[in-house]
Amino acid sequence: MGGNGGSGANADKRPNEQLTSWFVRSGWSKGELARQVNRRARQLGANHISTDTSRVRRWLDGEQPREPIPRILSELFSERFGAVVAIEDLGLRTAHQSASLSGVDLPWTGTQTVDMISEFSRSDLMLARRGFLGTSLALAAGPSLIEPMQRWLVPSPGAAPEAAEPVASIRRATRLSKPELDLLEATTAMFRQWDAQCGGGLRRKAVVGQLHEVTDLLQEPQPPATERRLFKIAAELAELAGWMSYDVGLQPTAQKYFVLALHAAKEAGDKPLGSYILSGMSRQMIHLGRPEDALELIHLAQYGSRDCATPRTQSMLYAMEARAYANMGQPSKTKRAVRMAEDTFADVDDIEEREPDWIRFFSDAELNGENAHSYRDLAYVAGRSPTYASLSQPVMERAVELFAKDAEHQRSYALNLIGMATVHLMQKEPEQGCVLAGQALDIAKKVRSERVNNRLRKTVDTAMRTFGEVSEVARLTDELAAQLPESAEAV
Secondary structure (H helix, E strand, O other): OHHHOOOOOOOOOOOOHHHHHHHHHHOOOHHHHHHHHHHHHHHOOOOOOOOOHHHHHHHHOOOOOOOOHHHHHHHHHHHHHOOOOOOHHHOOOOOOOOOOOOOOOOOOOHHHHHHHHHHHHHHHHHHHHOOOOOOOOOOOOOHHHHHHHHHHHOOOOOOOOOOOOOHHHHHHOOOOOHHHHHHHHHHHHHHHHHHHHHOHHHHHHHHHHHHHHHHHHHOOOOOHHHHHHHHHHHHHHHHHHHHHHHHOOOHHHHHHHHHHHHHHHHHHOOHHHHHHHHHHHHHHHHHOOOHHHHHHHHHHHHHHOOOOOOHHHHHHHHHHHHHHHHHOOOHHHHHHHHHHHHHHHOOOOOOOOOOOHHHOOOOHHHHHHHHHHHHHHHHHHOOOOHHHHHHHHHHHHHHHHHHOOOOOOHHHHHHHHHHHHHHHHHOOOHHHHHHHHHHHHHHHOOOOOHHHHHHHHHHHHHHHHHHOOOHHHHHHHHHHHHHOOOOOOOO
């Protein structure tokens, strides 16, 4: 019976409602699913697997199949629905995960973090090869998101920061040389540069592939110092995979990567990196219209890194705090956070400080862009207030001026051009708004970013609704329809 992939402990089994739900929606018969499982098992070299309709019925009734059946079912349902359907989403268990693991409330342990990153990145890669997008994962928000993230601050049970590793264990460990680790870090920095230049759509699959390779290294015995360094690399790659997913519009996938990145940063003992990951999650919540959640995440990031973040990182966190307050319609708190961001940035010493690569993007241009968008967002919340639009204008102009000289951060340049266009529209200057939006369109055609595309479409649509009689607006609307496709393929 073992060849059928069933488990022996079924005394307490209950019907697997999660698996049944996916199965019913798939439209497959039990026999068809059994045949597909057998075919995929043979492809994996698992020739001992021989599934039939009665075995599928037992799975639906609550029997837990042995590996590699859960992984095969995850792949088959993912392909069927064009989205990542993780093993736990099917109500199934692997050797290291319990059936209750789902969403973002995951165990904060090193082994399970590695397993979960490996599983999710493998599923994502498998779907990317087939051109599917992971769009039907569930997004977490409110307490179901914030409360699990607060556990980032809780010390790991029994953790000994510099515990001595037994000599025999180190001898058996995989020896990664310093040049090899340096190369892994340099590759991550290169991916980050590509993202800034080209948008998230162009290299996302390569980043996910690299992340999966790093988790393979973490699944082998490593000396403690090497393991911490690998966890840091995994955290940076998972954050970047999340950021790229966010940029191309795969919001639930992005959130999952951000959460996994935070887990890896905790294992690396890197609190500033954890705060940066939380800031990315905060930005996503602002984008999704959840500024209260964004503020909670930023305050968590600020508290967690209060004694170790550099002035540049602290300034970035204040700027994101301002964005959250602006979207909540709180002018005085927005202005205070903007001032804190500016004052803290004044303490940045580029010569003296050795900044990690992930925060180097936060330049004077980025600071001006964030603060300008905070004032612009205040204007939106206040019913297109000319007062806040006028506050935004000089700061946004400065950001556009600085980004125009920055060949590396083209997506940020486009986003700030669009931001400046929206300010001109609020000030009833559609002609100047069209000039800036047109410049952004030229960049958008080269940058694979649905975020840029969607903001540009939204801005031009607003211009058309408000100033449709202006010839420049009509011309730009036609140009946008002709030159910018309605959706970008995410890879």
